[in-house]
Amino acid sequence: MASCLNIFLFSFLSILLISNSQISNPVNGVVFPVTRDVHTGQYIAQIHLGDSSEPVNLVVDLSGSLLWFDCSSGHVSSSRSFLSGSSSGCLKVGNERVSSRNADCDLLVRNGAVGISAGGELARDVLSFGSVSSPGTVDLLFACAPPSLLRGLASGAQGVMGLGKAQISLPSQLAAETNERRRLTLYLSPSNGVVSTSSVEDVFGVPASRSLVYTPLLSGSSGNYVINVKSIRVNGEKLSVDGPLSAELSTVVPYTMLESSIYAVFSEAYSKAVTKTVAPVAPFSLCFTSSSEEDFPAVDLSLQSEMVRWRIQGRNLVVDVGGGVRCLGIVDGGSNQVSPIIMGGLQLEGFVLDFDLGNSMLGFGQRTHSTSDSLQPEAL
Secondary structure, eight states, X not given: OHHHHHHHHHHHHHHHHHSOTTSOSSOOSSEEEEEEOTTTOOEEEEEEETTOSSOEEEEEETTOSSOEEOTTSSOOOTXXXXXXXXXXXXXXXXXXXXXXXXXXXXXXXXXXXXXEEEEEEEEEEEEEEBOSSOOEEEEEEEEEOOGGGGTTSOTTOOEEXXXXXXXXXXXXXXXXXXXXXXXXXXXXXXXXXXXXXXOHHHHHOHHHHHTOEEEEOOOSSSSOOEEEEOEEEETTEEOOOOSOEEEEEOSSOSSEEEOHHHHHHHHHHHHHHSOOEEOOOTTOSOEXXXXXXXXXXXXXXXXXXXXXXXXXXGGGTEEEEETTEEEESEEEOOSOOSSSEEEOHHHHTTEEEEEETTTTEEEEEEEOOSTTOOEEOOBO
């Protein structure tokens, strides 16, 4: 049964990736397909665990510390087993452990999409993955969580795929099993996204990997992926906000959120740069009448130097809310958010992101629709 599942997943992934003109051939390494839920803006990855013929649909969470799902949601696998509190696998849980006295490995599981937590139990099963080179399997640790933890997740989602820096996150586990450098490649799009624990070169080819611009990932105990932003520019004009500012990358937040004091400066500058403002449409505060995305000036995040910028423009910047009204997909995140900037899914879409965890660097480059299928990084 397991070999049949491997062949099925391998065939599915091969057809998905090879038939898509935006993704280079061949595709190697561990690859999971990703789609966007239209109602929540969350990104859904599909995996196969154990000897069940049913896939597990998981919300992709860049900051998540582990993979978890509701094991009572209909996914039944005879190869699933639960770990004891004294097992070596349980030692990897670290600070997530609820108690060291229990016979079972109980841990605290977090739903980062809505900020709630609940008790779960550490388990192990066989993960099947696909690649063009060959399908494969590997033992995977994950948490079984109660159904109540699914609150706020996209319809049909059974849990969360945690891609953070923790020892039991998916990238960390697969790197340990394959003896490869810890790597995470992410490409978000409405229908043909990719999560991979292989390098950009393996997934998209050598030309794509050479086109990326790199910026340092900030170190720290948190599982979040954070970069420094020296300044913010609207239509080329530098905003009067104190930097550097830390910017967290998030796949569970649909739109970029700015801390309130920063957003006040930003919104004033952007309103001056664009005419024909209209009444706001929740959750957006800045809305305009416009017939084209090109009417909206670009927003630049200057990174390790003013010469290296992450440019947000066009479809990464604007949300069409109907009736000839378009709104800016950057919102006020309040005064209490941990990072001054949280970059949401809309701003990450269309970018190939290379999280080189061994070297603490993030590479980014925007995919174009040219026949050469190259990447166009924003290095100014």
